[in-house]
Amino acid sequence: MLLEAQHLTKTFGDHxxxxxxxxxIEKGSFTALLGPNGAGKSTTMNMLIGLLQPTAGQVTYDHxxxxxxxxxxxxxxxxxxxxxxxxxRAGQYRHVPTDRVAVLSQQLGLTTFMSxxxxxxxxxxxxxxxxxxxxxxxxxxxxxxxxxxGLDIQTRLAIWTLIQRLQRDHxxxxxxxxxxxxxxxxxxxVIIIDHGRVLxxxxxxxxxxxxxxxxxxxxxxxxxxxxxQVTQKPLRRTTDQLVFxxxxxxxxxxxxxxxxxxxxxxxxxxxxxxxAFLALTGKEMR
Amino acid sequence: MMLAMIKRNLLLYxxxxxxxxxxxxxxxxxxxxxxxxxxxxxxxxxxxxxDAKPLLDTWLIGGTLAITSITTTLSxxxxxxxxxxxxxxxxxELTDAGPMRLFTSYLLSAAVIGALTQLAMxxxxxxxxxxxxxxxxxxxxxxxxLGLMVTSSLLAVVVNAAIVQGIHTVDSLGKLGTIVGTAAGxxxxxxxxxxxxxxxxQGMVKFIPGSYVAALYRQFLMDDKLKTAxxxxxxxxxxxxxxxxxxxxxxxxxxxxxxxxxxxxxxSGAVILVFxxxxxxxxxxxxxxxxx
Numbered sequence: 001m002l003l004e005a006q007h008l009t010k011t012f013g014d015h016x017x018x019x020x021x022x023x024x025i026e027k028g029s030f031t032a033l034l035g036p037n038g039a040g041k042s043t044t045m046n047m048l049i050g051l052l053q054p055t056a057g058q059v060t061y062d063h064x065x066x067x068x069x070x071x072x073x074x075x076x077x078x079x080x081x082x083x084x085x086x087x088x089r090a091g092q093y094r095h096v097p098t099d100r101v102a103v104l105s106q107q108l109g110l111t112t113f114m115s116x117x118x119x120x121x122x123x124x125x126x127x128x129x130x131x132x133x134x135x136x137x138x139x140x141x142x143x144x145x146x147x148x149x150g151l152d153i154q155t156r157l158a159i160w161t162l163i164q165r166l167q168r169d170h171x172x173x174x175x176x177x178x179x180x181x182x183x184x185x186x187x188x189x190v191i192i193i194d195h196g197r198v199l200x201x202x203x204x205x206x207x208x209x210x211x212x213x214x215x216x217x218x219x220x221x222x223x224x225x226x227x228x229q230v231t232q233k234p235l236r237r238t239t240d241q242l243v244f245x246x247x248x249x250x251x252x253x254x255x256x257x258x259x260x261x262x263x264x265x266x267x268x269x270x271x272x273x274x275x276a277f278l279a280l281t282g283k284e285m286r
Numbered sequence: 287m288m289l290a291m292i293k294r295n296l297l298l299y300x301x302x303x304x305x306x307x308x309x310x311x312x313x314x315x316x317x318x319x320x321x322x323x324x325x326x327x328x329x330x331x332x333x334x335x336x337d338a339k340p341l342l343d344t345w346l347i348g349g350t351l352a353i354t355s356i357t358t359t360l361s362x363x364x365x366x367x368x369x370x371x372x373x374x375x376x377x378x379e380l381t382d383a384g385p386m387r388l389f390t391s392y393l394l395s396a397a398v399i400g401a402l403t404q405l406a407m408x409x410x411x412x413x414x415x416x417x418x419x420x421x422x423x424x425x426x427x428x429x430x431x432l433g434l435m436v437t438s439s440l441l442a443v444v445v446n447a448a449i450v451q452g453i454h455t456v457d458s459l460g461k462l463g464t465i466v467g468t469a470a471g472x473x474x475x476x477x478x479x480x481x482x483x484x485x486x487x488q489g490m491v492k493f494i495p496g497s498y499v500a501a502l503y504r505q506f507l508m509d510d511k512l513k514t515a516x517x518x519x520x521x522x523x524x525x526x527x528x529x530x531x532x533x534x535x536x537x538x539x540x541x542x543x544x545x546x547x548x549x550x551x552x553x554s555g556a557v558i559l560v561f562x563x564x565x566x567x568x569x570x571x572x573x574x575x576x577x578x
Binding site for chain 1: 287289290291293294297298301302372373374376377378380381382383
């Protein structure tokens with residue numbers, strides 16, 4: 001294991017932000033910490049990085065790794081250019097090759113705005129510069145705290161593709177937090193956190209299988225009769241619709257074939273990350 | 287590694303043109319107001335003195351430079367607080383530079399800014415007085431003054447850093463800046479000669495490191511003119527020095543060496559305090575790691 005956390009706990013006064021979290025991160029893996037606002041994702045990450053001291057529990061690295069961190073907020077200087085920002089950070093490390101900033105700007109597509117001030121960049125451009133800054137010391141582990149929050153869908157996709165490419169091409173270990181559920185689909189390792197506790201972990205497919213039921217929606221001219229025919233209790237019922245939550249696709253097929261004469265149309269949808277997430281964390285807002 | 291940090295701090299300071307402008311104006315405004323409101327008054331009370339004008343001019347330059355060293359280093363240390371507040375420190379500390387180098391780089395860049403601003407102020411003030419009163423200065427005076435700009439900046443930086451260490455928001459630092467800016471002129475005896483202050487106020491002035499800086503500036507800048515003005519009349523010269531804060535009075539009037547010694551002691555004390563606090567903070571953090 002490259003990184004292991006045991007019973008990681010952080011309290012702020014009476015408030016328990018992170019509650020006995022266990023984590024194992026393998027080299028080259030891609031882990032997404034998923035959770036609603038205030039779930040304890042960032043606090044967990046800050047303890048892994050070493051910026052916060054855990055109240056209890058410990059973080060162990062198998063050797064002294066180089067870390068790269070993309071923070072949630074901007075940590076570069078608005079009135080300096082992209083090149084100045086990156087050069088200055090590069091100067092703060094030992095053994096950074098002189099062409100490192102040039103290489104990174106090529107790799108991450110920053111060349112067109114290297115001389116522009118960081119503060120004048122668009123959200124997506126800034127994010128790429130932030131990632132370049134995190135990669136300056138060729139880290140073993142890249143942490144990203146909500147890297148795509150507040151970006152439009154195209155930019156999110158671009159940033160996401162970039163991170164995946166970095167992980168694949170450079171055998172980078174990636175750990176990120178997000179509250180966009182679709183993003184977690186691509187991770188090897190999804191950890192759903194809420195109220196400081198780990199609620200579920202596994203691959204996205206595993207989690208969906210375990211926590212998100214498939215949904216079958218039937219449209220019928222005679223809803224009452226159809227409901228009487230099916231033994232299972234529907235999840236929702238309207239004047240022309242019945243919605244069932246089913247464990248497997250097979251169960252859906254059984255219902256469809258047995259009642260085909262009563263069904264005018266249907267929709268079958270496998271469980272999504274949204275379903276799993278809502279099932280785990282509830283619908284309450286915070 | 288520290289050079290990269292210092293470069294960043296200086297770039298951030300000097301690229302903010304309006305910031306530089308207002309920082310200079312802040313130092314100049316008291317000087318200008320002095321000229322408008324108080325200079326005439328003081329000149330009248332000095333009327334029997336030969337060379338009254340250049341003497342008063344250099345006296346004012348010395349005091350203003352001392353104020354400048356205090357206020358500009360304080361405002362350039364704001365970066366330390368901003369970085370903390372915006373969590374930029376977290377990112378900076380991830381690098382190989384480490385927290386101690388980071389801290390030192392803030393102090394050094396503030397000292398550079400302090401010295402450069404004093405230089406700019408010196409040029410402006412001397413230029414102004416050269417045009418109006420035909421003020422000239424000897425090469426020795428100028429060289430000594432330039433040297434003192436560096437010393438005074440370093441001293442002001444560590445003393446200010448001791449205060450800034452306890453401040454965590456830019457907002458409260460701004461308020462502190464206003465207080466210091468307002469008080470500094472009186473506390474180092476720039477506006478009102480120290481000798482005319484009540485004895486409690488005189489005692490207070492002697493607690494302010496900047497007062498010693500002001501005294502040295504006055505000695506360097508005024509010495510030639512005082513020598514001619516008092517030509518051998520030692521008692522009168524001593525009275526003047528004490529009254530105008532050219533030399534500060536402990537049990538006797540301090541010599542230049544003694545003044546330097548006191549400044550050196552304050553400097554060393556502040557360095558030990560400031561770095562000690564920073565070191566303790568780091569130790570506490572490390573200890574937590576070991577306990578886990």
